Amino acid sequence: MEEIDLSAALEQFDRVLANIELLEKTWERFEPHIPDSISFGLDTDEIEQIRREFTDIVESMPAIDGDRLEAELPILDDISHMRLEYSEAGLEIEGFRNLQDYIQEPKKAIDDYKFRITKLRRRLVRNRIEQVVGEIDACLRNTLETSHGREFRENRPGWSFLSDALDELDRLRGQESLSDTRLGDFRRHIHFAESHDLRDIVEMDWPSVRDALVDQIFEGEPLFVAVADVGDLVRAEPTGAVTSRLAWSDLSATSFERLIFDILRSARSYENIEWLMEINAPDRGRDLSVDRVVVDDLTGTKHVHVLVQCRHWLSRSIGVRNLNTLLEEVGLWSKNFAVVIVVTSGRFTQNAVDWREQRELKGSFPAVEFWANSHLEHLLASRPAIRAQYFEGNE
Incomplete structure (x- = not known):
């Protein structure tokens, strides 16, 4: 697909939303004319004009993932005919319900279409909002x-x-x-x-x-569920071992950082999570900043500034040279981080593990923690909602 500017894309969404408002106003003009009793001859020239305007707007609406908006205003005489038939058959209550469904079909179709457009627009602007929020964070920090x-x-x-x-x-x-x-x-x-x-x-x-x-x-969207009745899964008495391993290769660098962001948000012991730079930017080693809340019954609650460095590395492990470079860059920032967490979808070399242990024994500042893929899989095992959002299945 041809590359399109975000501002131009938003302009198209604005046009769609403006047309939705026109549809809603056209419906509001039509609705008062709907008969609440048996009455004929209501489809006047004015009503026909409203109906043509409504149809014209509907036909101008673009498809959403291949699905077009399908809606048309009902014929008012048809409503009266239906009400008469239900009355003669002695089905007033059932007829009332069916008539209400029939009458409200256009409004329901508009509402459903608007809901889908709003969700798509949110997805469209998500990355840029993240960037602007990070820029404001950096400015105020x-x-x-x-x-x-x-x-x-x-x-x-x-x-x-x-x-x-x-x-x-x-x-x-x-x-x-x-x-x-x-x-x-x-x-x-x-x-x-x-x-x-x-x-x-x-x-x-x-x-x-x-x-x-x-x-x-980060407002969640519903996930696809492959069964109509989850009780069927239990009744089937499935067997086999369950693994916590995940298909890390399914994630992009952006989704990996969002995953870590969601994990931190889910923990009550972390607050004030901030994006620091764009993905793959020359970011001095900083991806996320967060305050770790440490509660001590004797000395009170403390907030420890933590830097979270995200590395979606699948083909290579993080070594000592990478870590030394990271710590050199951390020192260039004005905020003093007491802890640096290096998070990777891969692993750390044995030399890196030894390096971290030596720093811990010496009490070096800042403290360095490692979160390898195995630790992330452990964290996600107890967070099934986050796990399901990012991974469709196990390896």
Whole structure:
């Protein structure tokens, strides 16, 4: 397929959604004319015009994965004929239900079509929203605390960047609601652009907006289930051993990072997960940032800054040279990470394992942890919902 610009793709979705609104308004014009009693001669020139407009819009709608919108407004005299036939047959209650289904068919078809379009649009913008969220995270993370609030670092993105980024997120999310967030406060603080406004953005506004955006991006879609009745599976008394091994080759680098993001979100002991850079970007070794919550009954709760480095490496293992390069790059960042977790869909060399153990014995900073594919498979064994979302079957 010919490569298409995201902005151009969104324009097409906007046109489809605009046509859906036209359909909904046309239905609203038609609905009051539907008879609630036996009455004939209601299909006037006005009704015929509404019906033609409705049909014209339906025919303009594009297919969704090969399925076209099929909907037409009912003939009003047909409704009266049906009501009369049910009445004469003494089937008023059953007839009422059937008539309601018949009358509401066009509206139901529009609602179903709109639902599918909305889901597709969400998938379309998901990657770009992730990128913009990561850029805002990076911008705010590099601000400086002052006696008056917070300030942008010299030669770093500032107020104009935040305003533009927020505008782009508005365009990307479209009709998705952020009504229960501090979005209004975020805009107000950008408008006044003072040091105390930036502090409120960092501490309150952006975390609220960001969490809602992440929930929208990662909102799950139903998975295909190959059986009509799961009770049949139990009655069949299936046999055989169960494996926790997974087909890691089925994942792309992007989906692997999303998988790790979902695993971290599922754990109550991790908070404030952030994307740090795009996949395959020169990212100084950083993919995800997260706070590990350590609860101590005697000393209280502590938040430990953790860097999570994702490596979807299937054909080679991570060695000492890779790890030394990673730690050198980690030191270039302003945020002090107490722990670096290196996550891979593959394995670590024996020399790397020995290297990590020596660092642990010496108490080197930051601490380094390894999550190999076997550890991930262990974590996913107790998280079947996440496992099923990313893997269709076992190896």
